[in-house]
Amino acid sequence: MNSVIQKATRIIIKVGSSLVTNDGRGLDHAAIARWAAQIAALRTLGKEVVLVSSGAIAEGMLRLGFEQRPTDIHELQACAAVGQMGLAQIYETSFRAHQLGTAQVLLTHADLADRERYLNARSTLTTLLRLGVVPIINENDTVVTDEIKFGDNDTLGALVANLIEADALIILTDQQGLYSADPRKDPSAVLIQQGRAGDLALEAMAGGAGSSLGRGGMLTKILAAKRAAKSGAHTVIAYGREHDVLERLAGGEAIGTELAAQTGHLTARKQWMADHLHTAGQVVLDAGAVQKLSKEGKSLLPIGVVEVKGEFGRGAVITCVGADGAPVARGLSNYTSAETRRIMRKPSSEIEAVLGFVEGQELIHRDNLVLV
Numbered sequence: 356m357n358s359v360i361q362k363a364t365r366i367i368i369k370v371g372s373s374l375v376t377n378d379g380r381g382l383d384h385a386a387i388a389r390w391a392a393q394i395a396a397l398r399t400l401g402k403e404v405v406l407v408s409s410g411a412i413a414e415g416m417l418r419l420g421f422e423q424r425p426t427d428i429h430e431l432q433a434c435a436a437v438g439q440m441g442l443a444q445i446y447e448t449s450f451r452a453h454q455l456g457t458a459q460v461l462l463t464h465a466d467l468a469d470r471e472r473y474l475n476a477r478s479t480l481t482t483l484l485r486l487g488v489v490p491i492i493n494e495n496d497t498v499v500t501d502e503i504k505f506g507d508n509d510t511l512g513a514l515v516a517n518l519i520e521a522d523a524l525i526i527l528t529d530q531q532g533l534y535s536a537d538p539r540k541d542p543s544a545v546l547i548q549q550g551r552a553g554d555l556a557l558e559a560m561a562g563g564a565g566s567s568l569g570r571g572g573m574l575t576k577i578l579a580a581k582r583a584a585k586s587g588a589h590t591v592i593a594y595g596r597e598h599d600v601l602e603r604l605a606g607g608e609a610i611g612t613e614l615a616a617q618t619g620h621l622t623a624r625k626q627w628m629a630d631h632l633h634t635a636g637q638v639v640l641d642a643g644a645v646q647k648l649s650k651e652g653k654s655l656l657p658i659g660v661v662e663v664k665g666e667f668g669r670g671a672v673i674t675c676v677g678a679d680g681a682p683v684a685r686g687l688s689n690y691t692s693a694e695t696r697r698i699m700r701k702p703s704s705e706i707e708a709v710l711g712f713v714e715g716q717e718l719i720h721r722d723n724l725v726l727v
């Protein structure tokens with residue numbers, strides 16, 4: 356028995372190129388339909404699922420008649436753009452059969468390194484989940500060159516797990532999980548059933564990709580598990596064609612390799628905020644807001660802010676202090692310092708009238724706030 360996926364509410368599922376394209380023979384419609392059915396079943400169990408799917412380049416190669424992966428970066432980008440249409444089409448059709456809508460989200464690593472884009476991506480994804488849609492994510496291959504050379508969606512899966520604080524990352528691939536050595540090269544290799552995300556010994560076992568389609572191999576999966584663990588997400592690496600793999604994992608069955616995170620969400624988030632020693636600015640709160648934040652676990656609304664110190668942009672980490680200057684909390688600001696000055700002391704219902712737009716009812720949402 357293994358309860359990591361059973362207990363998880365928010366799950367990122369990554370399906371690799373070799374799996375989605377059935378080793379290059381075009382998109383495997385039947386397999387995609389089976390995953391859609393399993394994800395629909397997970398949703399009826401109350402789980403929120405985000406899918407990270409590779410396969411655009413492989414499908415684009417097929418559609419454009421390339422027999423081998425092009426070496427020209429722009430041809431690769433063209434393949435990705437063509438193939439992404441096929442991916443979007445098949446996912447939308449497969450999930451519709453279960454009355455589920457899908458959304459296409461194309462991201463780059465740089466998007467997630469930029470605080471403002473990070474917040475926007477986070478809000479869009481959580482809104483899609485709230486609306487009952489299954490987001491289907493892939494790398495935005497049109498605008499990057501470095502990532503497309505190494506083509507690795509394992510890292511993207513981990514970044515998305517960090518972004519929306521998923522409880523678990525499931526990496527579906529063409530092997531049963533992590534073996535003590537590459538099983539394609541070493542027949543005596545044994546399956547590692549459990550490990551600690553971040554354990555260096557695991558990195559030594561993992562090799563590169565075994566096929567010409569998958570690019571990252573097992574090492575990027577192990578590193579993805581390490582990265583996902585930073586926000587408290589556990590990782591399971593499993594064979595994507597295993598019968599009912601997702602439902603069985605959700606039922607508590609031990610399948611594949613489980614790499615457990617050592618820190619919980621909150622600790623991880625606090626650590627992240629704590630790392631931002633140089634916060635960009637300060638907001639001074641009235642006594643009511645201090646009470647709401649520190650005693651009632653509420654978000655910070657603009658009405659509770661009486662003064663803004665320093666200059667900061669949207670998505671910056673700012674410090675909330677009481678009237679006496681004592682720090683109360685830190686968090687990501689939904690508004691710039693200039694905007695905050697205009698909406699402070701005002702009810703959130705007036706934000707739109709004052710600024711002409713609304714980024715959120717809160718200045719800092721409680722999910723983006725830690726008490727200090």
Ligand SMILES: Nc1ncnc2c1ncn2[C@@H]1O[C@H](COP(=O)(O)OP(=O)(O)O)[C@@H](O)[C@H]1O
Pocket residue numbers: 370371372373374527528529530532533534535536537538539560561562563564565566568569570571572573574
């Ligand atoms: N220790 C290992 N255990 C399992 N697979 C390994 C290991 N080292 C290297 N590999 C290779 O990694 C491959 C999976 O990675 P990859 O081809 O990138 O798949 P995907 O497209 O699913 O990301 C396997 O087919 C296997 O040959």
Ligand SMILES: N[C@@H](CCC(=O)OP(=O)(O)O)C(=O)O
Pocket residue numbers: 370371372373408409410411412413435493494496506507508509568569570571572
């Ligand atoms: N964005 C690329 C994905 C890159 C890729 O192949 O990733 P992976 O499945 O981790 O080996 C595509 O859709 O083809």
